[in-house]
Amino acid sequence: MADMPRGQRITALSLLVPDYEPGIGFYVGKLGFDLLEDTDMGGGKRWVRVRPKGGGVEMLLARAVTNEQRAAIGNQSGGRVFLFLETDDFDRDHAAYVAAGVTFLEAPRSEPYGKVVVMQDPFGNKWDLIQPVANGSS
Incomplete structure (x- = not known):
């Protein structure tokens, strides 16, 4: 190469x-x-x-x-989650976005890779708000 x-x-x-x-x-x-x-x-x-x-x-x-x-x-990714917004404090940001009227498509959930929720901008783009698991710990 x-x-x-x-x-x-x-x-x-x-x-x-x-x-x-x-x-x-x-x-x-x-x-x-x-x-x-x-x-x-x-x-x-x-x-x-x-x-x-x-x-x-x-x-x-x-x-x-x-x-x-x-x-x-709103469809630049063919309907899949398009953008990933990583946070250092999921609960803080989720609460602020709920208060601001951001649309969430599901309830927050814990996955092996971190705490995550799918949200949607007003144009149709799906985002993951995610707080990754720190250094592989669970």
């Missing part, structure tokens, strides 16, 4: 939303993500970046503008 580049990482992903304000309203307003950037690019286009508190991969909120893009809102 040829020499592969070193030091790569995924820093951001694009998430289709119907418009910027509802995306910001949910991710910043309800989930408490940081709004890293909201730059007017002209012609109704904006560069909107959000990221969970504590760091991690950024999301670029991309306003769907074509029929194909609009059809993919």
Whole structure:
């Protein structure tokens, strides 16, 4: 195999939303993500970046503008859980999200890999809120 580049990482992903304000309203307003950037690019286009508190991969909120893009809102993973939000305090974050009106598709459960619950953003994307088991302990 040829020499592969070193030091790569995924820093951001694009998430289709119907418009910027509802995306910001949910991710910043309800989930408490940081709004890293909201730059007017002209012609109704904006560069909107959000990221969970504590760091991690950024999301670029991309306003769907074509029929194909609009059809993919909330279904970028074919109906599967699409995004995984890791927390250091499941009970704290779950309670805050319940109070904020976030939609949960099930009750919290314990799995061998951690405490988890599936939630859904208002656009249809499924998320796992997860607190992993620390260092393999149960």
